[in-house]
Amino acid sequence: MQEEQNITVFVKLYAILAKYAGVPIMHQPLRLEIPAGTRLLQLFERLGIPDDEVKTAFVNSTMQPPEYVLREGDHVGIFPPVGGGATEHSVCGII
Amino acid sequence: MDKILRVNMSSQSVKLESIPAEYVGLGGRALTSKIVALEVPPLCHPLGPENKLVIAPGLLSGTTAPCSGRLSVGAKSPLTGGIKESNAGGTAAQKLARLSIAAIVIEGQAPPHALWNLLIAKNKAELLPAKNLRKKGNYKTIEILSKEYGEKVSYITIGPAGECLLSAASVAVTDLENRPTRHAGRGGLGAVMGSKGVKAIIVDDRGAPAPAIKNVEAFRQAAKTFADALRRHPITGTGLPTYGTNILTNVINESGGLPTRNFSAGQFEDASRVSGEFQREIILARGGVATHACHRGCVIRCSRIYMDKNKKYLTKGPEYETVWANGPNCGINDLDVIARLDRLYDDIGLDSIEMGAALGVLMQSGFLRFGDGKGAIKLMRDEVGKGTPLGRTLGSGAAVTGQVFGVAHVPVVKRQALPAYDPRAIKGIGVTYATSPMGADHTAGYSITANVLGAGGRVDPLRVEGQVELSRNLQIATAAIDSTGLCLFVAFPVLDDPAAFQAIYQMINAQYGLSLGPDNITSLGKAVLNLERDFNKRAGFAPEDDRLPMFFETEPLPPHNLVFNVAARDLDSVFNF
DSSP states (O other), X not given: OOOOOEEEEEEEEOGGGGGGGTSSSOSSXXXXXXXXXXXXXXXXXXXXXXXXXXOEEEETTEEOOTTOBOOTTOEEEEEOSOSOOOSSOOGGXXX | OOEEEEEETTTTEEEEEEXXXXXXXXOHHHHHHHHHHHHSOTTSOTTSTTOOEEEEEOXXXXXXXXTOOOEEEEEEOTTTSXXXXXXXXXXXXXXXXXXXXXXXXXXXXXXXXXXXXXXXXXXXXXXXXOGGGTTOOHHHHHHHHHHHHOSSSEEEEOOHHHHTTOTTBOEEEOOTTSOSOEEEOTTSHHHHHHHHTEEEEEEOOTTOOOOOOSSHHHHHHHHHHHHHHHHHSIIIIIIHHHHOGGGHHHHHHHHTOOOBTTTTBSOOTTGGGGSHHHHHHHHHHTTOEEEEOSSTTOSSOBEEEEEOTTXXXXXXXXXXXXHXXXXXXXXXXXXXXXXXXXXXXXXXXXXXXXXXHHHHHHHHHTSSXXXXXXXXXXIIIIIITTTOHHHHHHTTOHHHHHHHHTOSOOOEETTEEOOXXXXXXXXXXXXXXHHOTTSSOSTTSOTHIIIIIOOSSOOOTTSSTTHHHHHHHHHHHHHHHHHHTOOGGGHHHHHHOHHHHHHHHHHHHHHHTOOOOHHHHHHHHHHHHHHHHHHHHHTTOOGGGSSOOTHHHHSOBTTTTBOOOOOHHHHTTTTOO
């Protein structure tokens, strides 16, 4: 039996999402112990954030999709939909 | 809008004339740039009698079109030496449109030390002596003028910086509370107004009718569709009304593209202390206003009202660009300091981006310590506000400040300071900074949409691929939007929602009885850019001016440790359309 490894990640929740950390605004990141192999999607679940409330997640300053597998020491910043809408449409479509 | 108001300051004569054929059907930036291109000698001195200050509402101004209160101001820029259009919100554009004025053209030059007010009302336009306003701040100027003309008119004014002819001087426009908080900030247009000898323009539209609409029902339908699209979109419907433009501080900081301490890093350790979320907390705790419109008929309402610690009015909610330039860019982490600077800039009449960038360069020189908010306030109040030699240096912008203080690390293109996004971490905006005829300008082709916010598709901000096309398309679309009088923020739903884009030309068609389609909008944008680039070429600009300062190509920016690497030949292909 291999013992399940845990990793440490640092998470910041922005705008209306701060409420899932129990604060109105976050100045310091949460330090979380999570199982190795955890995906961003599972991190949202663990924090109790409904899927439709997440728009963008940065990991170490780079935008990552929900399938991204977290690594030891990752810094995660999660934003609600303050960004754009339809991804299938593009500016090139109007010009 | 079928009239041009010509104001000749050499003879102090004012003439209302029918709009000449070559200017018919244009508004906003399309009109200011056309008049500057046709009437201003490209090699003239920007502060000389040959330059002209052009002030124009947009095609939809004065109607019930949502978010249609932008005012365009144009001239040859004292800062860049090229053509300039800078626009502002506030109440003036709608009133000018109701008075049927397509543009005010201020030309010639008053004798030295003469100062005038221009009063525009229904069936009346005249110049009146303004000696009592000499060197008065914008707030005092409005207070004095309001005693005579009331609070229901619009005031377009300059502060001491404009009178001192400083290259970072702005043109102020009053908001719905009759405060001088909305500024055409970029490019030193306040100095052009000052050089003409004009202190204030009073726009009184009492008794003037709303602009005629050819097809009222079609207009109403399109305006409703447009308002619905603005309310539906997450940025214009939720993000901007809740947190204001400063919602961006945390987003851009997370992306690693928030220029910190004069563009030496892409993340600021205290970003959350100056963020839109924190600003909202402060505003609400002190009884300010957290969601506020800068003009009638705005459904986004991204503006706010900021109180000081004693719950007394201090300034508007500082915008993201102001917060960045005078916060992270200077190592300052105190929103109250930034708000105090914002108030000073509005009062003295200065571009808050250019001034924050100048402070960052000054701090780099060691004359002032990074993070010294008190020192920054003192410099603005006692030096720039009073026009001392040191104040004149700073008030001439980042390039002059860098030259005088011997700094090599100066973030400017065409002598205009870069705004709040580092081009090494967000490469699309670097293409816009480098190539826009305006000098470094984020609004000219706001690639942050697709690079960071996921509006209008997605283009990876860290890679070169797709950036030139993104910037090109946005620069074309923006030149068109800037001509309608619509606020640029309508671009968010327009990029994502075909119905919103359609509604824009449907509103224009319904108002003027036209049958424009998407191709006409694109053609308009291209025509404006071609006109502006042609003026700059005749003013001496070459492809080598469409470049970022070299340090962006040689100094990697943490945390991504990347440089700006869009090739020169690709930059030179931006306007191949």
